[in-house]
Amino acid sequence: MIDPTLLRDNPDLIRQSLQARGGEIEAVDRAIVADDARRAAITEFETLRGEQNLFGKKVAAAKGEEKSALVADAKALAEKVKAAQANLQEAEANAKKALYALPNLVSEGVPAGGEENFHTLKTVGDKPSFDFPVRDHLDLAEALGIIDMDRGAKVSGSRFYFLVGAGALLENALMQRAIQLAVGEGFQLMMPPTLVRPEVMQGTGFLGEHASEVYYLPHDELYLTGTSEVALAGYHSDEIIDLSAGPLRYAGLSTCYRREAGSHGRDVRGIIRVHQFQKLEMFSYTSQGDAEAEHERLLGWQEQLLGELGLHYRVIDVAAGDLGSSAARKYDIEAWIASQGDYRELTSTSNCTTFQARRLGTRHRVEPDGNTEAVATLNGTLATTRWIVALLETHQQPDGSIRVPESLQPFVGQDTIRARGDQ
Structure with missing residues (x-):
């Protein structure tokens, strides 16, 4: 608040x-x-x-x-x-x-307006070009036998899927490489619960305008989280934490769930917009004065990983009307999706200033007087299942195989993903 x-x-x-x-x-x-x-x-x-x-x-x-x-x-x-x-x-x-009912104060310089009023801060890399007909990620994945949407729908309904063989290895590779990067930068790896109490979900601001996207278990009075940000924000609720050595940083690996209640008819093909996915989420607790600098750090780590995967992307300053209620500022990174001829969001990072901490009662002591004040909280996705879409489309080969970025090869076990009969 x-x-x-x-x-x-x-x-x-x-x-x-x-x-x-x-x-x-x-x-x-x-x-x-x-x-x-x-x-x-x-x-x-x-x-x-x-x-x-x-x-x-x-x-x-x-x-x-x-x-x-x-x-x-x-x-x-x-x-x-x-x-x-x-x-x-x-x-x-x-x-x-x-x-x-009042959302967080928008930071100075955030563009006013709605979804279409974002500002492009930078564009990185060259758009991939092909001398053969471009195929979309699902066409490629089904031909390779690495994503099975039909059986996902049979088992669980629409917007569910199976990642199979190299598809599962590719998702795991993304998570493992993201973990390597995060831990190397001082984040503590966490495997948080994916069910949380109402006061934690409310405290992080997810029961406002997007409450319809949250799965709720009324018998247990628990919510399924759409990001480990929720559990990590609640981790230090009602505590006075020590920031004397700098920010406290956690990287939460979890399965995430979203109902996508407001997206009927949007991105129904493939795994761009689904109900269940994996994600490694960075979460920082820091002082109010350090929050903007920490926000830039989170963005830098996201760009580092996207860059080594060979993806063309742009960074946008999200307009005020498209911010969640908790965010004072949000940067989205959108990768080029060749089959759509457009940029699509792969990851975001938000500075929530003291909004969540005030609701959840998370403070720290300020020297030299030792008085307490609310901390600032920030979050940013370092890898998620949707990245597979950009990887498949960017690194597709004329024969339908997929070149695996070098940093992911140790986890996938091969430099090229081919159909089983072609291996």
Whole structure:
């Protein structure tokens, strides 16, 4: 959530951020009214509690008929205190709801507008060119026998699939190479749970406008995560962590689940948009002053891996209206997909500033006074199943085989993926 002090001291800044996102400006006014009501309820409750304490001392000192009369008055005052406490609880719940409805403040320089208003920051490498007819990733994969969509649908329904043989090895190779890179840069490898409690999912901001994409198990009151960002953000909830030696960095390897509820009819072919996939997610806890620099570091590691895989890509500064509620700024890296003649998102990295940490109660001590403040949290995908799409299409050969990038060859066990009969 945003800093409540900012709501009182500079609500126009929040309004400007909401306007850039294309959000409802009136949400700020509702939050101010709710916060005012909460503070008034606190004052009323504390005043009555103070009166009750003083009255209690008066009753204790009284005797006889005077005491009997005061006891009756004390009971009436107790009822007022009880009512004021109930009013305070309701006011706090309303204020929290109104505050949680406000997305993170957009960072300075983020382009305003919707999905199409992004800014291209850089384009890297040359677009792959072919002197033979380009085939899409599914056509290539099915001919090689490494992706089976039909049996995936038979077993689990649409948007599910089997990775087979070299397809499974290729996904594993991506994860293993990403792990090598992350651990080498000081990330601690984590295998996090993929089911989390509602307060953790809510704390990370995933139960807002994209709640329909989240799988929920009502009998267990648990959510299936679409990214290990959720579990890693909850890892240090309600803790004071030590950042004196620099950021705490974790790399979470997990299976991820998304309902893709808002994507009917989009990318139904192949594995671009599916319900289940593997992902290695980088997650950083750092000080507020270091957050922007850490964001650039995460982007750099993503580019390093994409570059060694020989992919042509561009980096975009995502427009405010296309940011998730938790992100103050997000960079997407989009790779060139030859069969579509267009760029498609492969990975992203977000600076969530203190938004998630305030909700989850994660703080650190600030020297020299030792006071605590909310940390900043950042996330970025280092590898995911969708990268297979770009790898297959970029490195396809005239005979339908796939050249394996050098850094993945030790994990795949071959330099070229061919159909079984051609090996």
